[in-house]
């Protein structure tokens with residue numbers, strides 16, 4: 001069994017989609033939800049599914065670097081970021097080589113980088129009158145949104161789509177695609193392909 005930790009800072013609708021999709025999966029298990037916000041909705045979702053949670057703070061995450069042993073206690077093999085807004089520190093990437101993946105709500109390399117998250121992304125896509133948007137699942141390196149791309153999925157936009165409409169379209173696509181992408185990465189890990 002490969003154990004997954006989902007890191008999330010917010011509502012956690014993607015985390016929920018992944019948890020539901022992988023429930024009773026033969027090879028993959030969502031073992032832990034990690035959050036940096038004590039009021040994050042994702043923590044309630046974890047509780048509803050009986051999944052353990054870990055609340056982290058900046059000092060432990062960036063200075064004491066105490067997350068690796070805590071993840072080891074849960075035998076975590078793969079870290080899945082789902083709306084996690086802190087930059088992943090170097091030591092964690094080194095300890096989990098090609099084992100940290102993220103979803104970004106746009107077609108990278110456009111609309112990525114520091115400060116480009118959530119509604120900021122969709123507003124920028126709207127401002128540029130893009131005809132399509134979508135999502136990118138990628139490996140995480142020490143820079144925001146710059147790791148190698150695993151897959152992208154796109155959705156058409158109409159001239160009347162407002163930023164909220166774009167957000168809704170992309171989020172719905174995320175719920176459809178991210179769980180399957182996580183499963184694919186898990187399968188390739190198990191088969192020793194990545």
Ligand code: GAR
Nearest residue numbers: 010011012013014083104105117118
């Ligand atoms: C998702 O749209 C995700 O792609 C985005 O935050 C949202 C989290 O929603 N992530 C980023 O913008 C990272 N740069 P959720 O909490 O409902 O899953």
